[in-house]
Amino acid sequence: MKLDEPPSCSSASPIVFIGRNRRGQWVAQEQNGLYGGLFVNRAQAVKYALFENGHHPETIVELSREFELDMNGSSSAAPSQATAARRVA
Secondary structure, X not given: OOOOOOHHHHOOOOOEEEEEOOXXXXXXXXXXXXXXXXXXXHHHHHHHHHHHOOOOHHHEEEEOOOXXXXXXXXXXXXXXXXXXXXXXX
């Protein structure tokens, strides 16, 4: 008998962080820096995050600290555990 992974493990959506940078622009960025962008308002940042992560609002995290867009593809986009954040969903 072949055992498969449960659907929840194989279809895991990436976490996307959203927040404001020091200039007040909204930033949305995948946790590993694979994709991201700058937006003029929160609604557009959330819309982009939902589109990119396959419409999984539970994996969008809004940060309360300044958050700069890093398009180097590094994992520095992920905030530290000490950073205050809240789920958008």
